[in-house]
Amino acid sequence: MRHRVVIVGGGFGGLAAAKALRRAPVDVTLVDRQAHHLFQPLLYHVATGILSQGNVSPPLRDVLRHQANASVVLAEVGGIDLERRTVECALLDWSWEIEYDTLIVAAGARQSYFGRDEFALHAPAMKTIDDALEVRGRIFGAFEVAELEDDPAKLAAWLTFVVVGAGPTGVEMAGQIAELSRHSLPSNFRRIDTRTARILLLDGGPRILPTFGEGPARKAARKLESMGVEIRTGTLVTNVDATGVEVLTADGGERIEAMTKIWSAGVQASPLGASLAAQAGVETTRAGQVPVEPDCTLPGHPEVFVVGDLMSLNGLPGLAEVAMQSGRHAGQEIRRRLEGKTEPRPLRYVDLGSLAAVSRYYAVGERKRTQVSGFVGWVFWLVVHLTFLTGFKNRTSALFHWIISFFGRSRPERTITAQQVFAREALASSPPAASRPGP
């Protein structure tokens, strides 16, 4: 029997690991609870009507179709038993175990509501395709309802969009809602002026884009403000409900009436991390990440790699690039071992820098001490995202959608399902009025 490698998670880390094992004499089993890989950095384009879900989420088994040693299993991983070397899987009412010789855990992180999970109902996250379609439905649905609203206060609430968390996703999301309301939608509506929509970007920290340098962050903030986004740093969100958020600043508390809220404030590593750490006798970080050896293995368990967002190593951030490089490293280490090279090699992370697209034609970025912003940054952003998007057809299709959206300012993927429009808690639990005159 060939050496069995099980990979938990088909995100950037898991997929890179699988691909690195392409020519290795192993059987690779990739387990994910979704049938698709997800190009998460572009999820906000799905939410704002630029891209279709297919553009950013190729099926894992299609990505790996030519890799004969890899198979994909759709299942939720409920646990990992380091002693018995098994992964517990579940799908529907089934439950079963998969045995491994080497395990790569790339289970990633999910959105964190900092212990207030009830916020999720009112402020969806931006972590999955379901999230993105939900957010799309709420954004475009809010404009639809606003067009019919007569009560000025309630109209204002329907036209207020609150983005919580000013990391790259929050910044890009706020920028896109501003683009939408200022440029894409005005001609579509007759009663409301969508350009009056308020977009608030809230963050508890002192500035936006905390992982970027001061320079790019300041430029991004200026650009966002020029587009009409209100940035409120030093602002803690203390409550979220169907019709608004409550915030706390140095000046005291305030309530903001807003029907649409989007949460991109923090991440919490997969609960598999805590289980792995407990079994290995190490402590997770506060965000639930597992400390690993320099070669990305679990301490005391050279047969287990932990990569990507779930891994804590040298303070590397939760970036797609870190996940890809650590996943690839795990795959390469397994290959080397099977070739008899037992000396573990540390992960050498090559910082390719960060980029955030604030609006069309405007991105900020930095790599080591080089900074770039504006149109040049945006061209970088475009090239990088086209390069890393999985698969030729997704690349060309995304490029096509971008041409429509950026040159034409149009949104080719605005469709929201009936379920998204009508069954929404935010819309249903707080109808603005019981009866109203017709528009």
Place this chain on the structure above:
Amino acid sequence: MRHRVVIVGGGFGGLAAAKALRRAPVDVTLVDRQAHHLFQPLLYHVATGILSQGNVSPPLRDVLRHQANASVVLAEVGGIDLERRTVECALLDWSWEIEYDTLIVAAGARQSYFGRDEFALHAPAMKTIDDALEVRGRIFGAFEVAELEDDPAKLAAWLTFVVVGAGPTGVEMAGQIAELSRHSLPSNFRRIDTRTARILLLDGGPRILPTFGEGPARKAARKLESMGVEIRTGTLVTNVDATGVEVLTADGGERIEAMTKIWSAGVQASPLGASLAAQAGVETTRAGQVPVEPDCTLPGHPEVFVVGDLMSLNGLPGLAEVAMQSGRHAGQEIRRRLEGKTEPRPLRYVDLGSLAAVSRYYAVGERKRTQVSGFVGWVFWLVVHLTFLTGFKNRTSALFHWIISFFGRSRPERTITAQQVFAREALASSPPAASRPGP
């Protein structure tokens, strides 16, 4: 105050009517319960992973954005009061009335389960974007589960797809599932051979494509059979449940185990038709359509047009082309009246023929006594659908997706949401086994 035209329904009929009123001195209000128009003839491409929902469902307000005299209202129309000349609207907990001077009712038809609405849970229809995404989830989800199934009988049920109703939608759907299982998916799976999937096309009538001539229908049947589709005509579906269907033929009853069922067997006009007919003192057809005067107006109510699938006139079929021509006619009649031309003109329907795409590169079609089939038919199909698809960007985007799908046999839009995979009644209510060994 300008003449107020209210249009109920933003399908082919309603949208054509609105556009025909573009330069008329009227205020047009288009009411639909969906925010988008739907290019229904291509819905099966959304269900089978070829097109995104955005490709076939442009937002109504975006389509009409340059038509200053038209506004769009998202609302469910609960009733029409011919005496008071009002349309009852509802959205969320709101309800209100819209007054009209002239009304165009283009509320269309929905799927009919012939009185057995409980079938809908197990055999979704193909009438809305929600339907198409649901069917997409069931088709691709069935292959995912099949890959893990060990029990041969249950595996066979997961790999059996039943399409009920052999009109154009049923034929095209069966053909696409065959294409998928025979050509697009085999390389994606390791344990199952997707080419062994059974695809059954059931119809109670004596042959498929009853609205087509014998020649094209026979050719389509031969092509489908060559692709592996089992055609069973003269077969009545007597029951549908989570794991299969029961059928009755001249030879007796039979049960077919199939986890995936798709219903395209019949249509029932919108219930607004019955209400209109009752108020006007006429009788609807069995399918709930409203008989109209030759100019498409409701008998005794020249201020009310009934167009499209809801209209019964000279036996015209429920085709997009009929809806477009009757909607346009209604709009033109209103313009003429406002120009003082009071003589009503009858609808002169120009039969542009019918087309059904059985597989890639193969379609059958006919126009009057001319028939076309095979590759030439398919080129016709392509040109016609590209021409009628709403909006330049949808046309180019769809063309791009078709190039990927038809030349590459790939499916760019296979993404199914977690909700679609895991929350499905068909998957959840009948888990194949309580516990199983790992694959």
